[in-house]
Amino acid sequence: MTDGWALRAPCRGLHGFTVRESDWKTGADLKRLCGPQLGTCGPCPFHAECIATVKPAQAFFDGIAGGRLWCNGVVIAALEDVRDEELAEPKLRASCGTEAGAKDHVRHGERPCLSCRQAVREMTARRKDAKAKEPEQLQLDFVTT
Ligand code: SF4
Ligand SMILES: [Zn+2]
The missing domain is CATH 1.20.5 (Single alpha-helices involved in coiled-coils or other helix-helix interfaces)
Known part of the structure; x- marks a missing residue:
């Protein structure tokens, strides 16, 4: 992410927000591996920007984005104070060559x-x-x- 806000995000330079496909199988694995980083999103003012960029639901994302832990594009854990309005995702563009x-x-x-x-x-x-x-x-x- 090279957007200005991403440079100021608390997770900048940190690891463990996503995992390699080979390292997990279930939501419980994701919770164990990524769950501990969820607190980093707490003070982050960019939940909406993060979700709009990652598009977790459309991209079937696994990992942490916007104060939530996602598994296959579905929220499986979230910070207490997250708001539904943050979930808006611009439509993913279709691949080139189609x-x-x-x-x-x-x-x-x-x-x-x-x-x-x-x-x-x-x-x-x-x-x-x-x-x-x-x-x-x-x-x-x-x-x-
Ligand atoms: S919401 Fe979380 S993952 Fe997204 S930019 Fe902020 S700290 Fe990083
Ligand atoms: Zn094209």
Whole structure:
């Protein structure tokens, strides 16, 4: 995190707020490994900024962010005075190299990057192909008597 607020956060330079995938299996492991650092968030005035940056729910985050301990994007422990308003997460952007990524570029007023443009070209060609292979609509003649 290089935002100005992150440089002033109490956790700056500290470790143990996240764990390696190989070091834990259950929420209880996370509580044991990261739980002790939760108190660091207590005096931190940047809970909302932290959550908006990490986007723990959307990113299925494991570890500490915004005064909460998260497991797979769900809060499993929290400081007593955390507020729900801090939980707002801006929508994660779609990955580049996908049609959704191209749409996100446009939504943000950007020109889609090379790999997104390529993805759109490929999808358009694939759809055209699939359409060309569709069997012609059957003409059913009903005989009326
Ligand atoms: S809320 Fe906690 S993890 Fe987030 S910046 Fe503050 S001290 Fe660090
Ligand atoms: Zn892109």
